[in-house]
Amino acid sequence: MRSSSVKNTIAVLVRVMEQAVRDNVIKINPARVTGWQKLYKQAEAWASSSLSLAAERELRVFFSESHHRTRAR
Numbered sequence: 393m394r395s396s397s398v399k400n401t402i403a404v405l406v407r408v409m410e411q412a413v414r415d416n417v418i419k420i421n422p423a424r425v426t427g428w429q430k431l432y433k434q435a436e437a438w439a440s441s442s443l444s445l446a447a448e449r450e451l452r453v454f455f456s457e458s459h460h461r462t463r464a465r
Contacts (some may be wrong), residue, residue, distance in 0.1 A: 398432060
């Protein structure tokens with residue numbers, strides 16, 4: 393999901409929850425979170441890093457070997 397899609401989705405959620413606060417349905421807006429942009433960028437960076445690619449390769453090898461061992465029994 394693109395960063396702009398995430399921002400737009402959260403913006404709508406924040407507005408809906410703000411209305412619920414104004415209508416006294418809830419006391420605080422749980423959608424008004426600060427710092428999510430930084431966390432999103434960190435997650436994006438990790439997902440594209442060589443570490444995550446190496447982990448993906450390791451998982452493929454592991455599951456491939458597991459599949460072959462199970463079929464051999």
